[in-house]
Amino acid sequence: MKLVGILGGGQLARMLALASHSLGLRVRVFDPAPDAAAAAVAEHICAPWDDVAAIARFCEGLEVATLEFESVPLATALAVAAKVRLAPSVRALAATQDRLAEKQLALNLGIPATPFANIECIDDIERAARQIGFPAVLKHRTLGYDGRGQTVVRSSEEVRAAWREGGERPSLLEELVNFDRELSLVAARTTGGQIALYPLVENLHRDGILRRTIAPAPDVSNAVAAEAQRSTALLLAHLDYTGVITLEFFERDGLLLLNEIAPRVHNSGHWSIEGSETSQFENHLRAILDLPLGSTALVGCSALVNIIGILPDAERILRMPDTHLHLYGKAPRDGRKLGHVTARAPDALLLEERMKTLQQLLG
Amino acid sequence: MKLVGILGGGQLARMLALASHSLGLRVRVFDPAPDAAAAAVAEHICAPWDDVAAIARFCEGLEVATLEFESVPLATALAVAAKVRLAPSVRALAATQDRLAEKQLALNLGIPATPFANIECIDDIERAARQIGFPAVLKHRTLGYDGRGQTVVRSSEEVRAAWREGGERPSLLEELVNFDRELSLVAARTTGGQIALYPLVENLHRDGILRRTIAPAPDVSNAVAAEAQRSTALLLAHLDYTGVITLEFFERDGLLLLNEIAPRVHNSGHWSIEGSETSQFENHLRAILDLPLGSTALVGCSALVNIIGILPDAERILRMPDTHLHLYGKAPRDGRKLGHVTARAPDALLLEERMKTLQQLLG
Numbered sequence: 038m039k040l041v042g043i044l045g046g047g048q049l050a051r052m053l054a055l056a057s058h059s060l061g062l063r064v065r066v067f068d069p070a071p072d073a074a075a076a077a078v079a080e081h082i083c084a085p086w087d088d089v090a091a092i093a094r095f096c097e098g099l100e101v102a103t104l105e106f107e108s109v110p111l112a113t114a115l116a117v118a119a120k121v122r123l124a125p126s127v128r129a130l131a132a133t134q135d136r137l138a139e140k141q142l143a144l145n146l147g148i149p150a151t152p153f154a155n156i157e158c159i160d161d162i163e164r165a166a167r168q169i170g171f172p173a174v175l176k177h178r179t180l181g182y183d184g185r186g187q188t189v190v191r192s193s194e195e196v197r198a199a200w201r202e203g204g205e206r207p208s209l210l211e212e213l214v215n216f217d218r219e220l221s222l223v224a225a226r227t228t229g230g231q232i233a234l235y236p237l238v239e240n241l242h243r244d245g246i247l248r249r250t251i252a253p254a255p256d257v258s259n260a261v262a263a264e265a266q267r268s269t270a271l272l273l274a275h276l277d278y279t280g281v282i283t284l285e286f287f288e289r290d291g292l293l294l295l296n297e298i299a300p301r302v303h304n305s306g307h308w309s310i311e312g313s314e315t316s317q318f319e320n321h322l323r324a325i326l327d328l329p330l331g332s333t334a335l336v337g338c339s340a341l342v343n344i345i346g347i348l349p350d351a352e353r354i355l356r357m358p359d360t361h362l363h364l365y366g367k368a369p370r371d372g373r374k375l376g377h378v379t380a381r382a383p384d385a386l387l388l389e390e391r392m393k394t395l396q397q398l399l400g
Numbered sequence: 401m402k403l404v405g406i407l408g409g410g411q412l413a414r415m416l417a418l419a420s421h422s423l424g425l426r427v428r429v430f431d432p433a434p435d436a437a438a439a440a441v442a443e444h445i446c447a448p449w450d451d452v453a454a455i456a457r458f459c460e461g462l463e464v465a466t467l468e469f470e471s472v473p474l475a476t477a478l479a480v481a482a483k484v485r486l487a488p489s490v491r492a493l494a495a496t497q498d499r500l501a502e503k504q505l506a507l508n509l510g511i512p513a514t515p516f517a518n519i520e521c522i523d524d525i526e527r528a529a530r531q532i533g534f535p536a537v538l539k540h541r542t543l544g545y546d547g548r549g550q551t552v553v554r555s556s557e558e559v560r561a562a563w564r565e566g567g568e569r570p571s572l573l574e575e576l577v578n579f580d581r582e583l584s585l586v587a588a589r590t591t592g593g594q595i596a597l598y599p600l601v602e603n604l605h606r607d608g609i610l611r612r613t614i615a616p617a618p619d620v621s622n623a624v625a626a627e628a629q630r631s632t633a634l635l636l637a638h639l640d641y642t643g644v645i646t647l648e649f650f651e652r653d654g655l656l657l658l659n660e661i662a663p664r665v666h667n668s669g670h671w672s673i674e675g676s677e678t679s680q681f682e683n684h685l686r687a688i689l690d691l692p693l694g695s696t697a698l699v700g701c702s703a704l705v706n707i708i709g710i711l712p713d714a715e716r717i718l719r720m721p722d723t724h725l726h727l728y729g730k731a732p733r734d735g736r737k738l739g740h741v742t743a744r745a746p747d748a749l750l751l752e753e754r755m756k757t758l759q760q761l762l763g
Contacts, residue, residue, distance in 0.1 A: 038729060055418055058441060061714065061727035061739075078421060078441060314722050314744070329719040336699060351424065356692040359677050364424035366401060376424075381677070 038063050040098050041322065042121070044113065045105035046073030046081060048365040048374065049302050052310070053105065054079040056318035062326075066105075067095045074365045075105075086113045096120040101325050103280060107134045107300050108180050124228065124279035124325040125300045132276060133300045136178045136209050143295050146275055148268045150295040151287065152212040162200065165210040166193045172213040175199045177206050184245010189213060214294060216287035220254050222265045223306035225281045225320040226273045228327040233320060235313060235333045237265050240285070240305050246372065249392065250341040252308045255385055264293050272298065281306070281321040304343070308379050311361050312339030337381045340392040342399055344376040349399050354378055357394060401426050403461050404685065405484070407476065408468035409436030409444060411728040411737065412665050415673070416468065417442040419681035425689075429468075430458045437728045438468075449476045459483040464688050466643060470497045470663050471543045487591065487642035487688040488663045495639060496663045499541045499572050506658050509638055511631045513658040514650065515575045525563065528573040529556040535576040538562045540569050550608055552576060577657060579650035583617050585628045586669035588644045588683040589636045591690040596683060598676060598696045600628050603648070603668050609735065612755065613704040615671045618748055627656050635661065644669070644684040667706070671742050674724050675702030700744045703755040705762055707739040712762050717741055720757060 039062050043050040046068030054064040054075050064079040071083055084091030092113060096102065099121045104114070107130060114127050132138050136153075143150040154165035156175075166173075175196055177186030186206075188199040196210060219242065223235040239254035240247055269284055283303035287294045306317035315323075315331025323330050348369050354362050357380070364376040380395055382388035402425050406413040409431030417427040417438055427442040434446055447454030455476060459465065462484045467477070470493060477490050495501050499516075506513040517528035519538070529536075538559055540549030549569075551562040559573060582605065586598040602617035603610055632647055646666035649656045669680035678686075678694025686693050711732050717725050720743070727739040743758055745751035 051421070055421060058414070058418060058729065059724070059726040059739075061711075061725075061729065063440060063729075077426060323718065328715060331718065332721045334722070348424075352691060355686065355694065358695045359697070361422070362424075363422040366421065366424060366426075376422075 039100040042095055042099040042102035043105055044109045046075035048074045049105035050075035051078055052318045074367050077366050086110045092116045103325050105301055129276045129278055129300050133298045139298055146271045148295050151214055153209045156208045162196050169210045169212050174211045174213050176209050214287045216289045218288050220288050221285045221305040222269055223283050223303055223317050224269045225324045225330055226278050227324045228279045231330050233330040233333045238305055247304045250305045252312050252339045280324045281317050307377050308339035308341040311379050311381050312336055337383050338385050338388045340380045340388050342378050342395045343374055346371050353398055402463040405458055405462040405465040406468050407472045409438035411437045412468035413438035414441055415681045437730050440729050449473045455479045466688050492639040492641050492663050496661045502661050509634045511658050514577055516572045519571045525559050532573050532575050537574045537576050539572050577650045579652045581651050583651050584648045584668040585632055586646050586666055586680050587632045588687045588693055589641050590687045591642045594693050596693040596696045601668055610667045613668045615675050615702045643687045644680050670740050671702035671704040674742050674744050675699055700746050701748050701751040703743045703751050705741050705758045709734050716761055
């Protein structure tokens with residue numbers, strides 16, 4: 038039985054592990070947290086990221102290694118890649134775990150992205166402020182997720198304060214885009230180069246955390262769909278990418294701005310478990326094992342609502358028709374993603390109704 | 401986190417365990433086989449059925465216990481039920497693990513079933529032969545599955561030979577029904593009495609092993625559907641049943657004959673993972689935890705083809721559109737169920753085509 042290793046053992050690894058069994062695979066995760074969400078469904082190597090012996094144990098017997106979050110220390114990724122095939126590659130990881138590298142990649146490929154200025158020391162702030170203007174967002178270049186390491190700023194003063202408070206870490210000052218909506222696209226590419234794209238979906242964030250996703254995104258113009266597909270194809274080819282990748286966009290006046298790239302399965306793709314013929318999790322596994330990708334055809338319309346911070350009354354959710362509960366087995370904590378619910382409906386109108394009920398139930 | 405115990409750790413327990421996580425549950429299985437298919441995805445108590453200490457360990461901390469096959473020794477079931485809630489109950493188990501009890505139950509409830517005669521000693525054979533006629537099937541009253549313990553017989557001589565060969569075990573002589581087709585119905589009932597029915601599906605057996613299922617069964621008359629539903633409702637109510645139950649029928653001249661009752665999730669319900677809004681596995685868990693049952697609405701048409709004895713070329717299956725591979729992680733062995741494939745299609749015509757391709761691929 039082929040063994041797949043995953044760097045990181047959170048809910049993404051958990052859902053990858055759940056998808057692995059029916060393909061005849063087994064999963065081993067590497068995560069320093071003893072209560073990693075994936076540990077309940079996979080072998081768990083619990084050790085610090087720089088534990089060389091543990092990394093060696095992790096790699097033993099793996100068919101392929103992959104990752105569930107882009108902030109895996111590069112040294113760990115390199116150590117793994119020295120022993121087994123890592124997909125996506127260290128190069129793809131390096132290009133997406135630093136916001137500056139990500140922006141430069143977009144620039145190089147001609148993919149429109151949010152305007153930014155690099156801030157490496159306090160003296161960079163004035164220049165950045167003049168270049169970007171206000172309001173803006175100061176973002177740490179690395180280790181950001183769920184809105185962490187991001188601060189909205191309205192003056193140079195505020196940039197300096199946020200910069201100091203954040204530990205003077207290398208950051209980007211980005212234009213605060215007054216977007217019409219957020220969209221994302223999940224795609225998969227096999228080692229052999231086969232590509233499968235999920236449709237653009239519409240996302241809603243609050244406090245930096247994804248709250249809900251509608252799949253497919255309603256009213257996407259042909260131009261926007263084509264632009265998203267073009268950007269994705271460019272990126273996949275340039276990085277010789279293997280696995281699932283996610284591009285997050287802002288849509289403004291019918292144009293797309295690339296906001297972030299995630300070299301992994303993504304929260305905005307969880308609806309695919311029920312809403313697509315093949316889930317993003319199964320397609321990621323297929324991609325990294327160079328197996329034929331599964332169809333990404335839609336199965337109805339789907340809405341995903343995240344469960345954040347507080348566990349809901351499961352019974353009330355289960356009572357809703359055509360609604361699917363996914364808990365991650367995590368202890369409740371403020372701002373923590375504890376699970377998600379996917380509602381599926383035959384059409385967008387009915388979906389809208391279900392989503393509203395769901396959002397009420399989930400507060 | 402609630403812990404569910406399952407007596408038996410085969411593929412049914414494996415798929416129950418895979419369905420458990422998103423409901424925030426964990427699963428522990430009891431199975432004497434060290435290589436039990438569910439062991440990869442659940443805690444595994446590996447001990448003989450009569451190991452009292454192991455049974456006590458199995459029961460510790462369980463919210464509820466259930467079973468994945470009806471041949472669990474009654475003594476084990478009783479020992480479990482003395483410590484934790486067992487669903488379905490020992491009574492339901494006793495009524496379905498002995499073919500004679502099952503037949504008497506059907507008679508009592510007025511559910512038409514295959515004609516039978518009881519054989520407990522060699523002297524019963526002549527009377528049974530006169531009563532049933534030939535051809536007939538000699539079936540062990542207990543421990544039968546996948547056609548084991550069943551022999552087609554054409555004379556009293558053959559009955560006697562089969563009886564001796566089978567170890568002179570209590571058996572039934574049943575009429576060999578010249579049926580038009582085999583149908584089955586999977587249903588779920590919660591402790592509180594909520595019932596959900598999946599549609600009738602059409603099954604094809606060869607050598608006593610299920611080969612393929614089509615869901616929903618094509619061209620079911622209203623009378624047949626009503627009769628199947630009526631029988632199911634009667635059984636569920638009479639047994640005060642909790643969990644998923646499966647009724648297997650023969651259809652002959654537009655009438656139904658009950659062939660077997662399985663007090664558990666069933667191979668002919670595996671299509672529900674993709675083909676129904678809620679799978680039989682999730683609904684079984686909901687039922688035994690007295691949670692609201694999920695919708696059993698169809699998602700397209702589905703065909704399930706079993707993988708038996710030999711592992712297929714996975715790549716060729718994965719290349720088929722809208723087709724879902726489910727491997728059980730079991731070592732190949734003649735006549736052993738190693739997995740199944742579900743093809744889903746928007747209509748019956750397209751499904752027929754996919755199923756043919758699939759059957760060719762799977763030999």
